[in-house]
Each structure stands twice: as structure tokens, then as C-alpha cells.
Amino acid sequence: MKNWLYPTLLACLATGVIPASAGDDEKALLKKAKKIHERAFTVDTHADTPMLLSRPGFDVTKDNDARTTNSKVDYPRxxxxxxxxxxxxxxxxxxxxxxxxxxxxxxxxxxIFDAIHTTLKNTGSEAELVTTPQDALRVGKTGKRAIFIGVENGYPMGHDLSMLKKFYDLGARYMTLCHSSNNDICDSSTDPKGAEYQGLSPLGEQVVAEMNRLGMMIDVSHVSDSTFYDVVRLSKVPIIASHSGAKAVCDHPRNLTDDMLKALAKNGGVVQLNLLSDYVKTIPVSPEREAAQKAMLEKWGVKDRRAMMGAMSKLSEDDQKKLRADFMELNKKYPVQLATVKDAVDHIDHIVKLIGIDHVGMGADFDGGGALADCFDVGQYENFTVEFVRRGYSKKDIEKIWSGNFFRVMKAVEKSAPTEMIGK
Ligand SMILES: [Zn+2]
Known part of the structure; x- marks a missing residue:
């Protein structure tokens, strides 16, 4: 799922501001959360910001207004x-x-790799490309933002396994095996045609082995349940779901069942929570919006919202812009109610109760559709730490959620690779 489907909506809580009306207990809680948030090293493992880097008018060094530009990530925020x-x-x-x-x-x-590298070269005083947890911590100490790269969808490697090394050399440290449809590597969780291989294809099995060899994390977000189990069975190292949630909390094919979460814990891996409202909580859409959306999509010859991404990629730049504008208009007229930080932390509570504190983190999918009512963009991330504190998570737990768990997996994957790969 990508951008602009759910833009510009509700009033947002101002991050880090302690309301004058708050009681003493509330003030103390907010103060505690602020301190923990400031000291914790925080990582989000999935954002589609590169799609915006070449969009006219977008400047990653400026505070872009989420409401008018529909951008959720930049350095100031x-x-x-x-x-x-x-x-x-x-x-x-x-x-x-x-x-x-x-x-x-x-x-x-x-x-896209090129666009990322160029952006980081041109904005070197504010951000740096990093490829290891150690690197990220070092950059963090300088006050700059640390930017990792992941590849979402194994499609561009085709059948050429050597492309994985190429991606690795260009800085990628995970690859999501597929996206919304099946590819030559594996079955996807959302392909309307259903399963093709009942998991990984023979090529997919080779991809898993090669990624293990390189020390590149395997991302199982978007893959079908059967692909997930194949990967868990074959991978010699822990795996990640860079942007997914718990199916028991929100029944969506992009989320992981309890059984999958248990298998993920056994594998030593980590699930990073997606903040795409649809995957966080099912909120019924009003019939008026449904009708207006249907009419709008029909105008563009698109069957339904799920078919949107495919249709979008076939349009000219100009038409894409017009379609985005149509959606903005639709959202203004018929706002969609978004899930909240509380709804999202319900996923974390569930996962922690089921498999413990060591297997969960954050991967919002900002700029790819991720947006909550009270965490509409990256600038409101502190609201999560406030909710963690409110629910009794300790400082140590919160640090694990914000980066400890993910970095543990990243280091384990990196360590398993032959020494000649490390640092390359
Ligand atoms: Zn995605």
C-alpha cells in the first residue's frame, strides 16, 4: 500500500508539549516519557520517502507540511x-x-539507489548513509540522522542472484521478498490470484540462501503465510518483518497470526509495527465515501482501491498528479477516521504478552500509507513513548522496542556472514 490513500485528516497532538491542563500525575508521566524518548536510540525500519525525493517541490531538509504535501518524513520532522x-x-x-x-x-x-545516494551526498551536514547498528549509533552521536536502505520487493533482481550482492554493496541491508502480488521469488499475502508456489519458489529458496550468505536481512512483510514458514524453515539466521502487525488484533492478510509470531520468536527475529491505519484497526468507511470513491475510481478505469497501485504505475506523471489531487479532494470531502497510537500499542501489548518483549519494534510505513490520527507523521513519534510509559513499559523495554531488538537481529545476521563480506 502506498501513499496518498489516506492523507490529510485530523487534528494532531503536538508532540512533546505538556498541556497546561494536565494534572500532576499526567505531567510527571509526560516528563518521564520525554526523557526516555530523548535518550533512547530510535529506529523506524520502513519508509517510502525515496518516492518523494524526485518529486518537484519536495525538500527533505525542510519541514514539509503533511497536510498539503502529503509527506510524512523529512530531517526537521x-x-x-x-x-x-x-x-x-x-x-x-x-x-x-x-x-x-x-x-x-x-x-x-x-x-532509486542513486537518488538516495545523491540526496545524502547533498545533505551530508544533516544525515548520513549507514549500514550497521554501530554506524547508526556513531552518526546519532553527531546529531545527524542515520539513513539505512532496504529493498522492498525482490522483483528488480529478476533471476540474477548476483544482484543481491549489488544491492548489498549499494548499502541495502534488507530485502522484502515480494510486494502486493506474487513474483518469481514467492507468493504474496495479497495477490488476488492466490498462491502460486505454496510458499517460496525454487528461485526463492536460492534467494534465502544467498541473503544468508551475504548477511542481508530477509524481510517477510508482504509475503504469504506459507512463504513465511518456508523462510523460517530455511533461514539460518533471524528474520524480520519490517512493517507488519498482529492479525489477532487486526484481521488483515498483511499481519502475522499468533502461530507465525511464535515461530518468529523461535527464529530469534523481530516484527516492526506498521502504522498503516487499515492494518492497525478496521474502521468502517462511511457509505457516502464508499460511493464517492467508487465513482472517482471508475472515472480512472480502476476496479477498486486494491487495484490502485497497479493502475497508478501505468499512468503518466501528469495523470498520477491528477489522480493524487482527486484523492486529496475526496479525503477533504469525506475524511477517513484513522486508528490511534493506543490502537497501535494494542498490537505491541498483544505481541509482548504472546512472545515476550524481545521481538517487536517500529516500522511505520510513512510515505507509503502509514498515518495514525495522533501519529500522522514522523514528527509525532514521541506519542508512542508516552503510551508505552502509560501502559507500564520500563525504560529498558522501551529501548528494546525502539532499536534494541532490531539491532540484535541486524548484528546476528551481519555476524553470520563470512568475514570478507562484513563492512563491504
Ligand atoms: Zn509495504
Whole structure:
């Protein structure tokens, strides 16, 4: 799911501001949360910000207004929200599974890497590309933002396993095996056509082995349940779900069942919580909006919202802009109610009760659709720490959620790779 489906809505809580009306207990809680948030090293493992880097008018060094630009991440708002590090996704939607399609996707993916590298080169005084937890902590101490890279969708590697090393060399430290549709690597959780391989394809099995060899994390967000179990069975190291939630809390195919969460814990891995409202809580859409949305999509020849991404990629830049504007208009007229930080922390509570505190973190999917009523962009991340404190999570627990758990997995994966790979 990508951007602009749920933009610009509700009044947002101002992060870090202690209301004058708060009672003494509340003031003490907010003060405690603020201190913990400021001291914790915070990482978000999935954002689609690279899609905006080449958009005219977008400047990552400026505080972009989420309401008018529909951007959720930039350096000033990362600072405001106390976010130290983030993974920017080299995202490719699923296209034709042909040699030509793979070639085009590869070229596009390399172009996105290029855009990230160029941006970071041009904004070096504010942010730095990092590839290890140690690196991120070092950069964090300088006051700069630490930017990691992940590849979302294995599609652009085609059938060429050597592309994994290429991605690694360009800085990528995880790859999400697929996106919303099946690809040549595995089955997706949301392909309307259903399962094709009942898990990983033979190529997918080779991809898992090669990623293990390189020390590149395998991301199981977006994959089908059967693919998940294949990966858990085959991977020699812990795996990640860079942006997913708990299915028992919100029944969506993108979330993990309790059984999968238990398998993930046994594997030593981590699930990073997605803040896409649809995956956090099912909130019924009003019939008026439903009708207006249907009419609007029909105008563009799109069957339903799920078909939107595929349709979008076939449009010209100009038409994409017009379609985005139509959605903005729709959202203004018929606002969608978004899930809240409390709803999102219900996922974390559930996961912690089920498998303990060591297997959960944050991966909001900002700029890819992630947005809550009271954490609408990265600038409001402190609201999570406030809710963690309110629910009795200790400072140590909160630090594990914000980076400890994820970095443990990252280090384990890195360590398992042959020494000649490390640091490359
Ligand atoms: Zn995604």
C-alpha cells in the first residue's frame, strides 16, 4: 500500500508539549516519557520517502507540511519526533514478470539507489548513509540522522542472484521478498490470484540462501503465510518483518497470526509495527465515501482501491498528479477516521504478552500509507513513548522496542556472514 490513500485528516497532538491542563500525575508521566524518548536510540525500519525525493517541490531538509504535501518524513520532522534512524525503501511495484519487465525494474531500482545516494551526498551536514547498528549509533552521536536502505520487493533482481550482492554493496541491508502480488521469488499475502508456489519458489529458496550468505536481512512483510514458514524453515539466521502487525488484533492478510509470531520468536527475529491505519484497526468507511470513491475510481478505469497501485504505475506523471489531487479532494470531502497510537500499542501489548518483549519494534510505513490520527507523521513519534510509559513499559523495554531488538537481529545476521563480506 502506498501513499496518498489516506492523507490529510485530523487534528494532531503536538508532540512533546505538556498541556497546561494536565494534572500532576499526567505531567510527571509526560516528563518521564520525554526523557526516555530523548535518550533512547530510535529506529523506524520502513519508509517510502525515496518516492518523494524526485518529486518537484519536495525538500527533505525542510519541514514539509503533511497536510498539503502529503509527506510524512523529512530531517526537521525526524528531529522533532526524536527519530534517530530510518530505513528508506528502494520500492518497486510488481510489474510484468518477463525478462524485459525485470530489466526495467532493475534500472528503476538502481535509479532509486542513486537518488538516495545523491540526496545524502547533498545533505551530508544533516544525515548520513549507514549500514550497521554501530554506524547508526556513531552518526546519532553527531546529531545527524542515520539513513539505512532496504529493498522492498525482490522483483528488480529478476533471476540474477548476483544482484543481491549489488544491492548489498549499494548499502541495502534488507530485502522484502515480494510486494502486493506474487513474483518469481514467492507468493504474496495479497495477490488476488492466490498462491502460486505454496510458499517460496525454487528461485526463492536460492534467494534465502544467498541473503544468508551475504548477511542481508530477509524481510517477510508482504509475503504469504506459507512463504513465511518456508523462510523460517530455511533461514539460518533471524528474520524480520519490517512493517507488519498482529492479525489477532487486526484481521488483515498483511499481519502475522499468533502461530507465525511464535515461530518468529523461535527464529530469534523481530516484527516492526506498521502504522498503516487499515492494518492497525478496521474502521468502517462511511457509505457516502464508499460511493464517492467508487465513482472517482471508475472515472480512472480502476476496479477498486486494491487495484490502485497497479493502475497508478501505468499512468503518466501528469495523470498520477491528477489522480493524487482527486484523492486529496475526496479525503477533504469525506475524511477517513484513522486508528490511534493506543490502537497501535494494542498490537505491541498483544505481541509482548504472546512472545515476550524481545521481538517487536517500529516500522511505520510513512510515505507509503502509514498515518495514525495522533501519529500522522514522523514528527509525532514521541506519542508512542508516552503510551508505552502509560501502559507500564520500563525504560529498558522501551529501548528494546525502539532499536534494541532490531539491532540484535541486524548484528546476528551481519555476524553470520563470512568475514570478507562484513563492512563491504
Ligand atoms: Zn509495504
Amino acid at each position: 525526524m528531529r522533532k519526533g526524536g527519530l534517530d534512524a530510518i530505513f528508506w525503501a528502494v520500492y518497486l511495484g510488481q510489474g510484468p514478470r518477463t525478462p524485459e519487465g525485470h530489466e526495467i525494474a532493475k534500472t528503476k531500482a538502481l535509479g
